[in-house]
Amino acid sequence: MNLQRTWIILGTLALLLLVCWSCLKEVNEPLSGVIAEHGMVSSAHPAATKVGLDILKQGGNAFDAAIAVQFALAVVYPSAGNIGGGGFLVFRQTDGTIGSLDFREKAPLKSHRDMYLDESGAVIRDLSIKGHLAAGVPGSVNGMFRIHEKLGSLPMEDLITPAIQLARNGVILTEREAQRLNHQKTDFIQINHHTPSLVRDQPWVVGDTIFHPELAATLIRIRDQGEDGFYKGVTAQMIVDEMEAGNGIITKEDLANYQSTWRDAVVGNYKSFRVIGMPPPSSGGVALLQLLKGIESYDIKSWGFNSKKTVHIMTELERRVYADRATYLGDPDFFEVPIETLVSDNYLSERFADISLNTKTPSESIKNDLLGMVESLETTHFSIVDTEGNAAAITTTINGSFGSKVMVKGAGFLLNNEMDDFSAKPGVPNMFGLVGGEANAIEPGKRMLSSMTPTILEKDGRLFMVVGTPGGSTIITSVFQTILNVIEHGMTMQEAVNARKFHHQWLPDDIKFEPEAFDSVTINELEQMGHTLVPIGNIGRMDAIRVLENGWLEGAADNTRGDNTALGY
Numbered sequence: 001m002n003l004q005r006t007w008i009i010l011g012t013l014a015l016l017l018l019v020c021w022s023c024l025k026e027v028n029e030p031l032s033g034v035i036a037e038h039g040m041v042s043s044a045h046p047a048a049t050k051v052g053l054d055i056l057k058q059g060g061n062a063f064d065a066a067i068a069v070q071f072a073l074a075v076v077y078p079s080a081g082n083i084g085g086g087g088f089l090v091f092r093q094t095d096g097t098i099g100s101l102d103f104r105e106k107a108p109l110k111s112h113r114d115m116y117l118d119e120s121g122a123v124i125r126d127l128s129i130k131g132h133l134a135a136g137v138p139g140s141v142n143g144m145f146r147i148h149e150k151l152g153s154l155p156m157e158d159l160i161t162p163a164i165q166l167a168r169n170g171v172i173l174t175e176r177e178a179q180r181l182n183h184q185k186t187d188f189i190q191i192n193h194h195t196p197s198l199v200r201d202q203p204w205v206v207g208d209t210i211f212h213p214e215l216a217a218t219l220i221r222i223r224d225q226g227e228d229g230f231y232k233g234v235t236a237q238m239i240v241d242e243m244e245a246g247n248g249i250i251t252k253e254d255l256a257n258y259q260s261t262w263r264d265a266v267v268g269n270y271k272s273f274r275v276i277g278m279p280p281p282s283s284g285g286v287a288l289l290q291l292l293k294g295i296e297s298y299d300i301k302s303w304g305f306n307s308k309k310t311v312h313i314m315t316e317l318e319r320r321v322y323a324d325r326a327t328y329l330g331d332p333d334f335f336e337v338p339i340e341t342l343v344s345d346n347y348l349s350e351r352f353a354d355i356s357l358n359t360k361t362p363s364e365s366i367k368n369d370l371l372g373m374v375e376s377l378e379t380t381h382f383s384i385v386d387t388e389g390n391a392a393a394i395t396t397t398i399n400g401s402f403g404s405k406v407m408v409k410g411a412g413f414l415l416n417n418e419m420d421d422f423s424a425k426p427g428v429p430n431m432f433g434l435v436g437g438e439a440n441a442i443e444p445g446k447r448m449l450s451s452m453t454p455t456i457l458e459k460d461g462r463l464f465m466v467v468g469t470p471g472g473s474t475i476i477t478s479v480f481q482t483i484l485n486v487i488e489h490g491m492t493m494q495e496a497v498n499a500r501k502f503h504h505q506w507l508p509d510d511i512k513f514e515p516e517a518f519d520s521v522t523i524n525e526l527e528q529m530g531h532t533l534v535p536i537g538n539i540g541r542m543d544a545i546r547v548l549e550n551g552w553l554e555g556a557a558d559n560t561r562g563d564n565t566a567l568g569y
Protein backbone atom coordinates (compact mmCIF):
# COMPACT_ATOMS: atom_id res chain seq x y z
CA MET A 1 0.00 0.00 0.00
CA ASN A 2 2.75 2.40 1.11
CA LEU A 3 4.87 1.48 -1.84
CA GLN A 4 1.96 2.14 -4.17
CA ARG A 5 1.40 5.58 -2.59
CA THR A 6 5.09 6.43 -2.92
CA TRP A 7 4.97 5.55 -6.62
CA ILE A 8 1.88 7.70 -7.13
CA ILE A 9 3.53 10.65 -5.37
CA LEU A 10 6.76 10.22 -7.34
CA GLY A 11 4.84 9.88 -10.59
CA THR A 12 2.84 13.03 -9.89
CA LEU A 13 6.00 14.95 -9.03
CA ALA A 14 7.69 13.79 -12.24
CA LEU A 15 4.65 14.88 -14.24
CA LEU A 16 4.62 18.27 -12.53
CA LEU A 17 8.32 18.73 -13.23
CA LEU A 18 7.78 17.86 -16.88
CA VAL A 19 4.89 20.33 -17.20
CA CYS A 20 6.87 23.11 -15.44
CA TRP A 21 9.92 22.45 -17.59
CA SER A 22 7.98 22.69 -20.83
CA CYS A 23 6.22 25.87 -19.57
CA LEU A 24 9.55 27.45 -18.74
CA LYS A 25 10.94 26.34 -22.06
CA GLU A 26 7.98 27.98 -23.77
CA VAL A 27 8.58 31.25 -21.92
CA ASN A 28 12.33 31.32 -22.43
CA GLU A 29 12.59 29.84 -25.89
CA PRO A 30 13.34 32.57 -28.41
CA LEU A 31 10.77 32.98 -31.18
CA SER A 32 12.34 31.50 -34.23
CA GLY A 33 11.46 31.91 -37.90
CA VAL A 34 11.39 29.03 -40.37
CA ILE A 35 14.55 26.94 -40.12
CA ALA A 36 15.84 25.06 -43.17
CA GLU A 37 19.10 23.65 -44.44
CA HIS A 38 19.24 24.35 -48.16
CA GLY A 39 17.31 27.35 -49.36
CA MET A 40 14.89 29.99 -48.15
CA VAL A 41 12.45 32.48 -49.62
CA SER A 42 10.81 35.21 -47.60
CA SER A 43 8.28 37.44 -49.34
CA ALA A 44 5.10 39.43 -48.82
CA HIS A 45 2.72 36.75 -50.07
CA PRO A 46 2.45 32.99 -49.41
CA ALA A 47 1.77 32.17 -53.09
CA ALA A 48 4.80 34.15 -54.29
CA THR A 49 7.02 32.59 -51.64
CA LYS A 50 5.89 29.14 -52.78
CA VAL A 51 6.74 30.00 -56.40
CA GLY A 52 10.26 30.96 -55.30
CA LEU A 53 10.69 27.83 -53.21
CA ASP A 54 9.56 25.60 -56.10
CA ILE A 55 12.16 27.20 -58.36
CA LEU A 56 14.89 26.58 -55.76
CA LYS A 57 13.77 22.96 -55.40
CA GLN A 58 13.87 22.53 -59.19
CA GLY A 59 17.54 23.46 -59.05
CA GLY A 60 17.18 27.15 -59.84
CA ASN A 61 19.51 29.52 -58.01
CA ALA A 62 18.55 32.47 -55.79
CA PHE A 63 18.41 34.79 -58.81
CA ASP A 64 16.12 32.51 -60.78
CA ALA A 65 13.86 32.36 -57.74
CA ALA A 66 14.01 36.16 -57.35
CA ILE A 67 12.84 36.68 -60.94
CA ALA A 68 9.99 34.20 -60.48
CA VAL A 69 8.95 35.85 -57.21
CA GLN A 70 8.98 39.33 -58.78
CA PHE A 71 6.63 38.18 -61.58
CA ALA A 72 4.44 36.23 -59.14
CA LEU A 73 4.10 39.22 -56.81
CA ALA A 74 2.89 41.29 -59.77
CA VAL A 75 -0.09 38.93 -59.87
CA VAL A 76 -0.80 38.00 -56.27
CA TYR A 77 0.21 41.25 -54.56
CA PRO A 78 -0.78 44.03 -56.96
CA SER A 79 -0.66 46.75 -54.31
CA ALA A 80 3.13 46.65 -54.53
CA GLY A 81 4.32 43.68 -56.59
CA ASN A 82 4.63 44.86 -60.15
CA ILE A 83 5.68 44.90 -63.74
CA GLY A 84 4.64 48.57 -63.96
CA GLY A 85 7.16 49.82 -61.39
CA GLY A 86 10.81 49.44 -60.54
CA GLY A 87 13.24 48.40 -57.87
CA PHE A 88 16.71 47.41 -56.77
CA LEU A 89 18.62 44.16 -56.42
CA VAL A 90 21.57 43.76 -54.07
CA PHE A 91 23.30 40.42 -54.61
CA ARG A 92 26.07 38.30 -53.26
CA GLN A 93 27.21 35.18 -55.06
CA THR A 94 28.57 32.23 -53.22
CA ASP A 95 32.14 33.10 -54.29
CA GLY A 96 31.79 36.48 -52.60
CA THR A 97 31.11 38.52 -55.76
CA ILE A 98 28.76 41.38 -54.91
CA GLY A 99 26.89 44.06 -56.82
CA SER A 100 23.59 45.76 -57.42
CA LEU A 101 21.13 46.34 -60.21
CA ASP A 102 19.18 49.59 -60.47
CA PHE A 103 15.89 48.98 -62.29
CA ARG A 104 14.29 52.09 -60.83
CA GLU A 105 11.76 53.99 -62.95
CA LYS A 106 12.91 57.04 -64.91
CA ALA A 107 11.27 60.39 -65.48
CA PRO A 108 9.67 60.42 -68.96
CA LEU A 109 11.43 62.46 -71.66
CA LYS A 110 8.56 64.94 -71.68
CA SER A 111 8.84 65.57 -67.92
CA HIS A 112 10.21 68.84 -66.62
CA ARG A 113 11.28 70.35 -63.37
CA ASP A 114 8.11 72.30 -62.60
CA MET A 115 5.57 69.85 -63.97
CA TYR A 116 3.71 69.57 -60.66
CA LEU A 117 3.48 73.31 -59.96
CA ASP A 118 0.55 75.60 -60.65
CA GLU A 119 0.87 79.10 -62.17
CA SER A 120 1.70 80.63 -58.81
CA GLY A 121 4.49 78.09 -58.32
CA ALA A 122 2.66 76.05 -55.67
CA VAL A 123 2.76 72.25 -55.76
CA ILE A 124 -0.49 70.68 -57.05
CA ARG A 125 -0.61 67.97 -54.41
CA ASP A 126 -2.22 64.97 -56.07
CA LEU A 127 -0.70 65.38 -59.52
CA SER A 128 2.44 63.40 -58.66
CA ILE A 129 0.47 60.86 -56.62
CA LYS A 130 -2.65 59.84 -58.52
CA GLY A 131 -3.25 59.30 -62.21
CA HIS A 132 -1.22 59.13 -65.39
CA LEU A 133 1.19 62.03 -64.81
CA ALA A 134 2.44 60.38 -61.62
CA ALA A 135 3.97 57.44 -63.47
CA GLY A 136 7.65 57.03 -64.22
CA VAL A 137 8.90 54.76 -67.03
CA PRO A 138 8.72 51.23 -65.58
CA GLY A 139 11.98 49.34 -65.05
CA SER A 140 10.98 46.00 -63.50
CA VAL A 141 10.68 43.89 -66.66
CA ASN A 142 13.99 45.14 -68.04
CA GLY A 143 15.52 44.51 -64.62
CA MET A 144 14.39 40.89 -64.55
CA PHE A 145 15.96 40.25 -67.97
CA ARG A 146 19.25 41.85 -66.92
CA ILE A 147 19.34 39.74 -63.74
CA HIS A 148 18.61 36.64 -65.78
CA GLU A 149 21.33 37.40 -68.34
CA LYS A 150 24.03 37.87 -65.72
CA LEU A 151 23.03 35.64 -62.84
CA GLY A 152 20.22 33.28 -63.84
CA SER A 153 20.50 29.60 -64.69
CA LEU A 154 17.04 28.26 -65.66
CA PRO A 155 15.26 29.30 -68.90
CA MET A 156 13.38 32.59 -68.46
CA GLU A 157 10.21 30.87 -69.61
CA ASP A 158 10.24 28.65 -66.51
CA LEU A 159 10.47 31.74 -64.31
CA ILE A 160 7.51 33.57 -65.87
CA THR A 161 5.22 30.55 -66.25
CA PRO A 162 4.23 30.30 -62.55
CA ALA A 163 3.00 33.91 -62.66
CA ILE A 164 1.02 33.22 -65.82
CA GLN A 165 -0.59 30.22 -64.14
CA LEU A 166 -1.50 32.28 -61.07
CA ALA A 167 -3.00 35.02 -63.25
CA ARG A 168 -5.03 32.50 -65.27
CA ASN A 169 -6.10 30.15 -62.51
CA GLY A 170 -6.90 32.93 -60.08
CA VAL A 171 -5.61 34.03 -56.71
CA ILE A 172 -7.44 33.42 -53.45
CA LEU A 173 -7.67 36.69 -51.54
CA THR A 174 -6.42 36.95 -47.98
CA GLU A 175 -8.36 39.13 -45.55
CA ARG A 176 -5.84 41.94 -45.93
CA GLU A 177 -5.83 41.77 -49.74
CA ALA A 178 -9.63 41.92 -49.85
CA GLN A 179 -9.66 44.93 -47.52
CA ARG A 180 -6.98 46.71 -49.53
CA LEU A 181 -8.90 46.29 -52.78
CA ASN A 182 -12.16 47.48 -51.21
CA HIS A 183 -10.39 50.48 -49.71
CA GLN A 184 -9.15 51.59 -53.14
CA LYS A 185 -12.38 51.01 -55.06
CA THR A 186 -13.43 54.67 -55.28
CA ASP A 187 -9.99 55.76 -56.53
CA PHE A 188 -9.82 52.91 -59.04
CA ILE A 189 -13.17 53.97 -60.51
CA GLN A 190 -12.41 57.70 -60.47
CA ILE A 191 -8.92 57.50 -61.92
CA ASN A 192 -9.52 54.94 -64.67
CA HIS A 193 -11.57 55.50 -67.82
CA HIS A 194 -12.37 51.77 -67.89
CA THR A 195 -13.23 49.32 -65.11
CA PRO A 196 -10.03 47.70 -63.88
CA SER A 197 -10.14 44.00 -63.08
CA LEU A 198 -9.52 44.82 -59.42
CA VAL A 199 -13.00 46.34 -59.14
CA ARG A 200 -16.31 44.52 -58.84
CA ASP A 201 -19.76 45.61 -57.65
CA GLN A 202 -19.88 43.78 -54.34
CA PRO A 203 -17.01 44.06 -51.84
CA TRP A 204 -14.22 41.49 -52.02
CA VAL A 205 -14.10 39.08 -49.10
CA VAL A 206 -11.45 36.71 -47.84
CA GLY A 207 -11.51 33.46 -49.83
CA ASP A 208 -12.74 35.08 -53.06
CA THR A 209 -10.79 34.15 -56.16
CA ILE A 210 -9.62 36.99 -58.39
CA PHE A 211 -8.61 36.29 -62.00
CA HIS A 212 -6.24 38.38 -64.14
CA PRO A 213 -6.69 37.26 -67.77
CA GLU A 214 -5.30 40.48 -69.29
CA LEU A 215 -2.24 40.37 -67.06
CA ALA A 216 -1.79 36.71 -68.05
CA ALA A 217 -1.79 37.78 -71.72
CA THR A 218 0.82 40.50 -71.02
CA LEU A 219 3.01 38.00 -69.17
CA ILE A 220 2.67 35.58 -72.09
CA ARG A 221 3.90 38.33 -74.46
CA ILE A 222 6.89 38.86 -72.16
CA ARG A 223 7.53 35.10 -72.00
CA ASP A 224 7.37 34.77 -75.80
CA GLN A 225 9.00 37.99 -76.97
CA GLY A 226 11.33 38.76 -74.07
CA GLU A 227 11.51 42.32 -72.79
CA ASP A 228 10.18 43.55 -76.16
CA GLY A 229 6.91 41.94 -75.12
CA PHE A 230 6.64 44.81 -72.66
CA TYR A 231 8.70 47.73 -74.01
CA LYS A 232 7.65 47.36 -77.66
CA GLY A 233 4.72 46.06 -79.70
CA VAL A 234 1.27 45.43 -78.26
CA THR A 235 2.01 46.17 -74.59
CA ALA A 236 3.92 49.38 -75.36
CA GLN A 237 1.05 50.48 -77.57
CA MET A 238 -1.41 49.82 -74.74
CA ILE A 239 0.69 51.91 -72.33
CA VAL A 240 0.90 54.77 -74.83
CA ASP A 241 -2.85 54.59 -75.56
CA GLU A 242 -3.45 54.68 -71.81
CA MET A 243 -1.26 57.79 -71.52
CA GLU A 244 -3.16 59.49 -74.31
CA ALA A 245 -6.50 58.66 -72.70
CA GLY A 246 -5.38 60.10 -69.35
CA ASN A 247 -3.10 63.01 -70.30
CA GLY A 248 0.02 61.10 -69.36
CA ILE A 249 3.42 61.69 -70.98
CA ILE A 250 5.15 58.30 -71.31
CA THR A 251 5.96 57.69 -74.99
CA LYS A 252 7.08 54.75 -77.09
CA GLU A 253 10.54 56.28 -77.12
CA ASP A 254 10.61 56.30 -73.30
CA LEU A 255 9.70 52.63 -73.25
CA ALA A 256 12.06 51.52 -76.00
CA ASN A 257 14.96 53.41 -74.37
CA TYR A 258 14.58 52.09 -70.85
CA GLN A 259 17.73 50.39 -69.52
CA SER A 260 18.58 49.15 -66.02
CA THR A 261 22.02 49.96 -64.65
CA TRP A 262 24.50 47.69 -62.85
CA ARG A 263 26.12 49.64 -60.03
CA ASP A 264 28.81 48.94 -57.46
CA ALA A 265 27.22 48.22 -54.11
CA VAL A 266 27.91 50.61 -51.23
CA VAL A 267 30.11 48.68 -48.84
CA GLY A 268 31.34 49.37 -45.32
CA ASN A 269 31.89 47.74 -41.98
CA TYR A 270 29.89 47.65 -38.80
CA LYS A 271 32.11 46.08 -36.14
CA SER A 272 33.09 42.68 -37.59
CA PHE A 273 30.23 42.72 -40.10
CA ARG A 274 30.49 43.81 -43.72
CA VAL A 275 27.44 45.68 -44.93
CA ILE A 276 26.55 45.52 -48.64
CA GLY A 277 23.94 48.10 -49.58
CA MET A 278 22.17 49.79 -52.47
CA PRO A 279 23.91 52.89 -53.85
CA PRO A 280 22.15 55.99 -55.25
CA PRO A 281 19.64 56.58 -56.70
CA SER A 282 18.66 54.86 -53.48
CA SER A 283 19.60 56.68 -50.33
CA GLY A 284 19.28 53.36 -48.50
CA GLY A 285 22.84 52.04 -48.59
CA VAL A 286 24.54 55.35 -47.82
CA ALA A 287 22.13 56.28 -45.03
CA LEU A 288 22.24 52.83 -43.44
CA LEU A 289 26.05 52.86 -43.38
CA GLN A 290 26.10 56.35 -41.91
CA LEU A 291 23.72 55.20 -39.17
CA LEU A 292 25.61 51.99 -38.41
CA LYS A 293 28.97 53.74 -38.33
CA GLY A 294 27.48 56.45 -36.12
CA ILE A 295 26.10 54.00 -33.57
CA GLU A 296 29.21 51.82 -33.44
CA SER A 297 30.87 53.74 -30.59
CA TYR A 298 27.82 53.67 -28.30
CA ASP A 299 27.20 50.71 -26.02
CA ILE A 300 23.56 50.21 -26.93
CA LYS A 301 23.83 46.54 -26.05
CA SER A 302 24.11 47.44 -22.37
CA TRP A 303 21.64 50.32 -22.69
CA GLY A 304 19.05 47.83 -23.95
CA PHE A 305 16.44 47.54 -26.71
CA ASN A 306 14.27 50.67 -27.07
CA SER A 307 15.56 52.14 -23.79
CA LYS A 308 15.60 55.92 -23.42
CA LYS A 309 19.33 56.22 -24.18
CA THR A 310 19.21 53.85 -27.16
CA VAL A 311 16.22 55.58 -28.75
CA HIS A 312 17.69 59.02 -28.13
CA ILE A 313 21.02 58.29 -29.75
CA MET A 314 19.43 56.52 -32.74
CA THR A 315 17.10 59.49 -33.21
CA GLU A 316 19.96 62.00 -33.11
CA LEU A 317 21.85 60.03 -35.75
CA GLU A 318 18.75 59.67 -37.92
CA ARG A 319 18.08 63.41 -37.71
CA ARG A 320 21.48 64.20 -39.21
CA VAL A 321 21.50 61.38 -41.76
CA TYR A 322 18.10 62.37 -43.21
CA ALA A 323 19.27 65.99 -43.47
CA ASP A 324 22.19 64.73 -45.57
CA ARG A 325 19.79 62.63 -47.62
CA ALA A 326 17.73 65.69 -48.52
CA THR A 327 20.77 67.71 -49.50
CA TYR A 328 23.25 65.41 -51.19
CA LEU A 329 21.45 62.39 -52.57
CA GLY A 330 19.91 61.95 -56.01
CA ASP A 331 20.47 60.06 -59.24
CA PRO A 332 24.27 59.78 -59.68
CA ASP A 333 23.82 59.80 -63.48
CA PHE A 334 22.58 63.40 -63.16
CA PHE A 335 23.99 64.77 -59.93
CA GLU A 336 27.39 64.28 -58.36
CA VAL A 337 26.68 62.38 -55.16
CA PRO A 338 29.64 62.44 -52.76
CA ILE A 339 29.18 58.81 -51.70
CA GLU A 340 32.71 58.18 -50.45
CA THR A 341 32.72 61.35 -48.36
CA LEU A 342 29.32 60.74 -46.85
CA VAL A 343 30.32 57.35 -45.45
CA SER A 344 33.89 58.30 -44.53
CA ASP A 345 35.00 58.21 -40.89
CA ASN A 346 36.30 61.79 -41.03
CA TYR A 347 33.09 63.24 -42.33
CA LEU A 348 30.90 61.22 -39.98
CA SER A 349 32.84 62.09 -36.83
CA GLU A 350 32.41 65.74 -37.73
CA ARG A 351 28.74 65.28 -38.69
CA PHE A 352 27.86 63.58 -35.41
CA ALA A 353 30.18 65.64 -33.18
CA ASP A 354 27.49 67.87 -31.70
CA ILE A 355 25.23 65.03 -30.52
CA SER A 356 24.43 65.39 -26.82
CA LEU A 357 23.63 62.35 -24.73
CA ASN A 358 21.17 64.33 -22.65
CA THR A 359 19.14 66.61 -24.88
CA LYS A 360 17.69 66.56 -28.33
CA THR A 361 19.05 68.80 -31.06
CA PRO A 362 16.19 70.71 -32.71
CA SER A 363 16.01 69.77 -36.39
CA GLU A 364 15.92 73.46 -37.47
CA SER A 365 19.40 73.91 -36.09
CA ILE A 366 20.66 71.22 -38.47
CA LYS A 367 19.06 72.60 -41.62
CA ASN A 368 16.37 75.19 -41.88
CA ASP A 369 13.89 73.78 -44.33
CA LEU A 370 10.35 72.41 -43.97
CA LEU A 371 7.92 69.73 -42.65
CA GLY A 372 5.14 67.09 -43.23
CA MET A 373 4.56 63.26 -43.26
CA VAL A 374 1.69 61.14 -44.45
CA GLU A 375 1.34 57.40 -43.97
CA SER A 376 1.25 55.04 -46.88
CA LEU A 377 2.34 51.47 -47.17
CA GLU A 378 3.18 49.73 -50.36
CA THR A 379 6.43 48.57 -51.69
CA THR A 380 7.65 45.11 -51.12
CA HIS A 381 10.89 43.39 -50.29
CA PHE A 382 11.93 39.78 -50.67
CA SER A 383 15.01 37.89 -49.55
CA ILE A 384 16.26 34.64 -51.05
CA VAL A 385 19.20 32.32 -50.31
CA ASP A 386 19.89 29.15 -52.29
CA THR A 387 21.70 25.95 -51.41
CA GLU A 388 24.98 27.23 -52.86
CA GLY A 389 24.81 30.31 -50.64
CA ASN A 390 23.90 32.84 -53.36
CA ALA A 391 21.82 35.65 -51.93
CA ALA A 392 19.33 38.05 -53.52
CA ALA A 393 17.75 41.04 -51.79
CA ILE A 394 15.15 42.82 -53.91
CA THR A 395 12.99 45.74 -52.92
CA THR A 396 10.46 46.65 -55.59
CA THR A 397 7.69 49.19 -55.71
CA ILE A 398 5.04 51.14 -57.51
CA ASN A 399 5.40 53.64 -54.61
CA GLY A 400 1.97 54.23 -53.04
CA SER A 401 -0.55 51.48 -52.47
CA PHE A 402 -1.52 50.34 -56.01
CA GLY A 403 0.79 53.09 -57.36
CA SER A 404 -0.92 55.74 -59.49
CA LYS A 405 -4.04 53.46 -59.45
CA VAL A 406 -3.93 53.61 -63.24
CA MET A 407 -4.43 50.18 -64.73
CA VAL A 408 -3.26 49.98 -68.33
CA LYS A 409 -6.38 49.14 -70.30
CA GLY A 410 -6.17 45.71 -71.86
CA ALA A 411 -2.80 44.94 -70.25
CA GLY A 412 -4.05 44.30 -66.71
CA PHE A 413 -1.24 45.91 -64.71
CA LEU A 414 -0.94 49.04 -62.62
CA LEU A 415 1.42 51.92 -63.25
CA ASN A 416 3.57 53.38 -60.51
CA ASN A 417 3.35 56.86 -58.97
CA GLU A 418 7.10 57.03 -58.46
CA MET A 419 7.35 60.61 -59.79
CA ASP A 420 6.30 61.69 -56.29
CA ASP A 421 9.71 60.54 -55.02
CA PHE A 422 11.27 63.49 -56.85
CA SER A 423 11.39 66.81 -55.10
CA ALA A 424 8.55 68.64 -56.90
CA LYS A 425 9.81 71.91 -55.42
CA PRO A 426 12.79 72.50 -53.12
CA GLY A 427 11.76 72.09 -49.50
CA VAL A 428 8.18 70.95 -50.18
CA PRO A 429 7.60 67.52 -48.63
CA ASN A 430 6.46 64.55 -50.73
CA MET A 431 3.97 61.91 -49.57
CA PHE A 432 6.52 60.57 -47.09
CA GLY A 433 7.24 64.03 -45.69
CA LEU A 434 10.67 63.91 -47.30
CA VAL A 435 12.14 67.13 -48.60
CA GLY A 436 14.83 67.61 -51.20
CA GLY A 437 16.38 70.11 -53.55
CA GLU A 438 18.59 70.31 -56.58
CA ALA A 439 20.01 66.78 -56.22
CA ASN A 440 16.55 65.28 -56.60
CA ALA A 441 14.86 67.78 -58.94
CA ILE A 442 12.94 66.38 -61.94
CA GLU A 443 14.86 66.01 -65.21
CA PRO A 444 13.97 63.91 -68.28
CA GLY A 445 15.50 60.44 -68.04
CA LYS A 446 16.53 60.93 -64.41
CA ARG A 447 15.73 58.50 -61.61
CA MET A 448 13.94 59.70 -58.51
CA LEU A 449 15.68 59.30 -55.15
CA SER A 450 14.60 56.24 -53.18
CA SER A 451 14.77 55.04 -49.59
CA MET A 452 14.68 51.38 -50.52
CA THR A 453 17.35 49.48 -48.64
CA PRO A 454 17.85 45.90 -49.82
CA THR A 455 20.87 44.84 -47.76
CA ILE A 456 23.20 41.88 -47.32
CA LEU A 457 25.54 41.38 -44.36
CA GLU A 458 28.61 39.22 -44.13
CA LYS A 459 30.22 37.99 -40.94
CA ASP A 460 33.83 36.79 -41.10
CA GLY A 461 33.67 36.69 -44.87
CA ARG A 462 30.54 34.50 -44.95
CA LEU A 463 26.95 35.34 -45.73
CA PHE A 464 25.15 36.39 -42.53
CA MET A 465 21.91 38.21 -43.32
CA VAL A 466 19.64 39.26 -46.19
CA VAL A 467 17.18 41.96 -45.21
CA GLY A 468 14.82 44.68 -46.41
CA THR A 469 11.33 46.11 -46.06
CA PRO A 470 8.72 48.46 -47.51
CA GLY A 471 7.74 51.63 -45.67
CA GLY A 472 8.77 54.69 -47.69
CA SER A 473 11.01 56.92 -45.63
CA THR A 474 10.87 54.46 -42.69
CA ILE A 475 12.62 51.76 -44.70
CA ILE A 476 16.13 52.90 -43.77
CA THR A 477 15.44 53.16 -40.04
CA SER A 478 13.56 49.84 -40.00
CA VAL A 479 16.50 48.03 -41.58
CA PHE A 480 18.85 49.83 -39.16
CA GLN A 481 16.80 48.65 -36.16
CA THR A 482 16.42 45.10 -37.44
CA ILE A 483 20.17 44.70 -37.90
CA LEU A 484 20.86 46.11 -34.42
CA ASN A 485 18.14 43.91 -32.92
CA VAL A 486 20.03 40.82 -34.05
CA ILE A 487 23.62 41.96 -33.58
CA GLU A 488 23.29 44.03 -30.40
CA HIS A 489 20.09 42.89 -28.71
CA GLY A 490 20.57 39.17 -29.34
CA MET A 491 17.24 38.64 -31.08
CA THR A 492 16.49 35.86 -33.53
CA MET A 493 15.70 37.02 -37.07
CA GLN A 494 12.00 36.54 -36.41
CA GLU A 495 12.08 38.49 -33.14
CA ALA A 496 13.97 41.30 -34.85
CA VAL A 497 11.39 41.44 -37.64
CA ASN A 498 8.46 41.39 -35.21
CA ALA A 499 10.00 43.90 -32.77
CA ARG A 500 8.05 47.16 -32.64
CA LYS A 501 9.79 50.04 -34.35
CA PHE A 502 10.23 53.82 -34.30
CA HIS A 503 11.39 56.38 -36.82
CA HIS A 504 12.87 59.86 -37.11
CA GLN A 505 13.66 61.58 -40.41
CA TRP A 506 14.95 65.07 -39.52
CA LEU A 507 11.77 66.74 -40.74
CA PRO A 508 9.21 66.72 -39.32
CA ASP A 509 11.01 66.84 -36.00
CA ASP A 510 9.26 64.03 -34.19
CA ILE A 511 9.70 60.37 -33.32
CA LYS A 512 7.01 58.23 -34.91
CA PHE A 513 6.50 54.97 -33.01
CA GLU A 514 4.40 51.85 -33.07
CA PRO A 515 2.25 51.94 -29.93
CA GLU A 516 3.88 48.92 -28.27
CA ALA A 517 7.43 50.08 -29.02
CA PHE A 518 7.87 52.05 -25.79
CA ASP A 519 6.47 51.83 -22.27
CA SER A 520 5.01 54.96 -20.66
CA VAL A 521 8.15 55.56 -18.56
CA THR A 522 10.36 55.65 -21.66
CA ILE A 523 7.91 57.96 -23.41
CA ASN A 524 8.04 60.37 -20.45
CA GLU A 525 11.81 60.24 -20.29
CA LEU A 526 12.18 60.93 -24.00
CA GLU A 527 9.74 63.83 -23.77
CA GLN A 528 11.78 65.27 -20.92
CA MET A 529 14.81 65.23 -23.19
CA GLY A 530 12.84 67.41 -25.60
CA HIS A 531 11.60 64.79 -28.07
CA THR A 532 8.10 64.89 -29.53
CA LEU A 533 6.54 61.44 -29.84
CA VAL A 534 3.77 60.57 -32.27
CA PRO A 535 2.19 57.09 -32.23
CA ILE A 536 1.39 55.71 -35.70
CA GLY A 537 0.24 52.39 -37.20
CA ASN A 538 2.74 49.93 -38.55
CA ILE A 539 6.38 50.59 -39.29
CA GLY A 540 8.17 48.07 -41.50
CA ARG A 541 7.11 44.73 -42.90
CA MET A 542 10.39 42.92 -43.21
CA ASP A 543 11.35 39.80 -45.11
CA ALA A 544 14.71 38.59 -43.92
CA ILE A 545 17.00 35.58 -43.73
CA ARG A 546 19.79 34.91 -41.23
CA VAL A 547 22.48 32.29 -41.59
CA LEU A 548 22.84 30.39 -38.32
CA GLU A 549 26.14 29.26 -36.78
CA ASN A 550 25.69 25.75 -38.23
CA GLY A 551 25.06 27.12 -41.73
CA TRP A 552 21.30 26.52 -41.67
CA LEU A 553 18.95 29.37 -42.52
CA GLU A 554 16.38 31.20 -40.41
CA GLY A 555 13.74 32.76 -42.64
CA ALA A 556 11.67 35.48 -41.02
CA ALA A 557 8.66 37.07 -42.69
CA ASP A 558 6.52 39.65 -40.97
CA ASN A 559 3.24 37.86 -40.41
CA THR A 560 2.29 40.24 -37.61
CA ARG A 561 1.91 43.27 -39.89
CA GLY A 562 1.25 41.48 -43.21
CA ASP A 563 0.62 38.13 -44.88
CA ASN A 564 4.35 37.70 -45.34
CA THR A 565 5.58 34.13 -45.48
CA ALA A 566 8.95 32.40 -45.30
CA LEU A 567 9.43 28.89 -46.66
CA GLY A 568 12.58 26.82 -46.82
CA TYR A 569 13.68 23.30 -47.59
Ligand code: DON
Pocket: 376, 377, 378, 379, 397, 398, 399, 400, 418, 421, 449, 450, 451, 452, 470, 471, 472, 473, 475
Ligand atom coordinates in the same frame (compact mmCIF):
# COMPACT_ATOMS: atom_id res chain seq x y z
O1 DON B 1 11.55 54.37 -53.35
C1 DON B 1 11.04 54.76 -52.32
O2 DON B 1 11.70 55.13 -51.36
C2 DON B 1 9.55 54.74 -52.18
N1 DON B 1 8.96 54.84 -53.48
C3 DON B 1 9.16 53.51 -51.46
C4 DON B 1 7.68 53.46 -51.27
C5 DON B 1 7.27 52.60 -50.18
O3 DON B 1 8.03 51.97 -49.50
C6 DON B 1 5.82 52.60 -49.98
N2 DON B 1 5.46 51.99 -48.80
N3 DON B 1 5.66 51.15 -48.16
